[in-house]
Amino acid sequence: MNAIVTARGLSKRFGETKALDNIDFTIAPGRIVGLIGPNGAGKTTALKALLGLTRFEGDLDVMGYDPYRQRAELMKKVCFIADVAILPRWLRVSQALDFVEGVHPQFSRERAEFFLAKTQISHKQRVRTLSKGMVTQLHLAIVMAIDVRLLVLDEPTLGLDILFRKQFYETVLGDYFDDQRTIIVTTHQVEEIENILTDLIFINDGRIVLNESMDNVAEKYVELLVAPDRCDAARALGAIHEREILGKRLFLYEGVAKQQLSELGELHRPSVADLFVAKMQGVAA
Amino acid sequence: MKAFPWLLRRELWESRSLYIVPLVFLSLLVGLYTFGLLSHGPGGMVHIDMDNGDGAVNLEQLIKEEPHARQALKLAAGGLPFIVPAVLLNAVMLFVWFFYLTDSLYAERKDRSVLFWKSLPVDDTTTVLSKVATAVVVIPAITFIGIMIAAAGMTLANTVFAWTIDESAWQLIWSQMPFLSAPATLAYALAVQSLWFAPVFGWLMLASAWARRAPALWALLPPAGIALLEGAVFRSSHFLELIGHRLTSVVPTAFRDEDIEGVVDEIHDSSDKIEWAEAFGSLIDPGSFLSDPGMWGGLVVAAVFIAGAIWLRRYRSET
The missing domain is CATH 3.30.70 (Alpha-Beta Plaits)
Known part of the structure; x- marks a missing residue:
């Protein structure tokens, strides 16, 4: 199987500080990788590089694309939830579904409706009227309805109560994940995801401290x-x-x-x- | 490019003021006009400056007995339903443009939804161009539709007024209306105005993409600073004149301004036959507009500013 992500000598500097210091890693398909590190360790920078949101040095290949140069193309193959409450507040649920259906070739309206039916969210609501947990449910319903091979979750459950957090990972694991898909997740609530991870990467001061399968x-x-x-x-x-x-x-x-x-x-x-x-x-x- | 219509829809979802603000103003205009006119129906009085002094006269009587007054009213009924809303809604549009454009690339960063939009397979160029198209095409189109709705509303009020004084609405109101030439001239005016203002739009978008806060200040302060600096250092005001020319010269560039007075005189003289259609048609001057180097230079400047805005949205990663 080809790797989903291959990084060789990946570096990123902000002035004097090295956010990423010459790191190598490979992520195979069908894995759920936990990227764990203290604040400022370089997790978010690594994810941003993966998603083509920041310039970097070194080689980075995400499913055959250079994420920085081929960002728009890559976004057909990758989904990400970068934080909670990132959906615009003025957006209606129905508009969100219409828009993503309009611009994303891999989006299945049917699947999104299926996931939304399990929640309390109604189509007419605007994001501003939804609770934080519901916004995440909506975002997750949209993302899970997009048929791609790589899903990146950056602190997806930040600020949610424990019921939503548990439900979030149960949904991802039960309704979404299979051996064709890969998930990269960062979180501070390590204990909540350790049972679903297949691989673990620790990162500190821009370096990889540990990179092992859970086995x-x-x-x-x-x-x-x-x-x-x-x-x-x-x-x-x-x-x-x-x-x-x-x-x-x-x-x-x-x-x-x-x-x-x-x-x-x-x-x-x-x-x-x-x-x-x-x-x-x-x-x- | 399949995404483009959706991006335009997104702009209208996000910025509902694009159509709500013109709608409010046109409703006010038509409402006040209708109220004012119909309260001058049978028996109603109007104050008119007459040669023999200021006096109150009955409008109905005036129309039936004074051919010149009747002619003036026909003239007004034909042209004003287009001209008055056009002047009002165009002025409203200047504000709509300013607030829309200064927010266009700032709001999504402020509410942090930019990463959601960037998680979808739509590139930055397409996104920014959808906002340019909103300013250049969608907003003027809304204004055009608004003017037409207001014209219809005012003409409806005129028609009802004609009936209340037992006149033929066709003869008094409709027969003189420039149904084709007024919309055509307005469409031309709105189109050339958009092209003429393109560098201003580009600048506002660049300020919007650049500003970490207060994009409207970023839009206004640098030009003001340059003007002040030029005044202080060179004791000249070329920059200010350049900006002033850009903001005020679309009419002289795209219309035959020397003819405007002649046309008005002609209209005053011809008491029997008023040809709005001819008046409108003789004013437009696309040749002068298209051969104006300032227009083309403006488009080049607009392209540079817009490219800068695209670059900022694409490459500036904020943490």
């Missing part, structure tokens, strides 16, 4: 909970991060044999959030 992550990283008296032995095995929890120490290891570790205490699968903290602090140290 590999489960293989490679392990958490070990040890009693205080065995801490030195645990430390000797080369933990990448440690912290205290309920009077015990929790160590995180990368690529250390589980058998060896299990003799020292209880093994756990680290959450993405814990792995993220470990990786980010490791980089800072």
Whole structure:
């Protein structure tokens, strides 16, 4: 299978600061990739480069297109939701459907109506009369009705309550995703998406800190909970991060044999959030 | 280009003032005119400056007994329903243009919907050109339709007025109306005006695409600054004259201005037969307009400004 996205030596500077520092990555079809990083790490810059919204250095190929030069063409093949509440407030729901149907060759009105029927949104409403959650539902209904192979979601659930957030990802996973499509998602609410991700990319200070499939992550990283008296032995095995929890120490290891570790205490699968903290602090140290 | 009609529709959805504002003004005009005229029906009095002093006369009596007054009324009934709305709605259009264009590439950035529009497969050139087409074609077309509706409304009021004083509406009102030449002349005037103003439109769009806030100020302050600077440094006002010429000279360029007075005199003299059609037809001067270097130079400047606006929408990424 050809890669959906291939980046080689991707860089972007804003004056002195390097928003992206010579990064390489490949995204295969049929994956759901979480792009995770602290604020200002370069996530949004990377997505903007992917979507042809910003100039960059290096090579970037998105489904055979140079996103910067062939932006309008690329937009026939890619959909994105860049933030919540980005639909213009004056737009009526029916106008939104009419317009997208008019300009997008891949849009299915029928599918959009199908998704909208599941919500409380009526056709006559203007975006300004919809709640934040409903605006996202509308945007998602439109985007999911566009038959493309790459969907980019940049903080799609920011500012939504937990019910909408859960429903959002359930809808994406249940009604949209299949092995022909690829989704790239950034969010601060990592714990909400970790069960749907197939791949994980951590980015910090413009560099990729981690780039693994979730299967590999489960293989490679392990958490070990040890009693205080065995801490030195645990430390000797080369933990990448440690912290205290309920009077015990929790160590995180990368690529250390589980058998060896299990003799020292209880093994756990680290959450993405814990792995993220470990990786980010490791980089800072 | 399949997207283009949808982009034009989008402009009308977003900027409803494009048709609401003219509609309000034409309704006011027709309403006030109808009220004013019909209150001068049978028995109604009008104040007229006469040679033998100021006096109140009965309009009905005047029309029936004074051939000249009757002729003047026929003349007015034929021309004014086109001319008065045209002057009013054209003035309204200047404001509509200014506010529409200064907002045209600013509003979508202000409400942050620009990324939604950019997520659709429509390139920036097409989008910006749809806004140019809205200013050059759609807004004047709305004005034209508005003038025609107002003309119909005023003529309807005139017809009812003729009936109330037992006159033949055909003879008094309709027989003299320039049904073809007035709309044709107006269409010509609106078309040449749009082309003439094209560099102004381009400038307003460039300011709109450029400004991070207050696009109307960005539209007005730089020209004002240049004019002041020129005055201070060179003690001249060529720039101001250039702008003034652009804003005021479409009529002298596209119409035979030396003939306007002659035409008016002619109309005054011919008491029996009024030919609005001829009067309108003799005024337009497309040859002079099309051979005016200022017109073509303006289009080139407009193209440069519009290209700048497209460039800004395409390449300036704001975070």
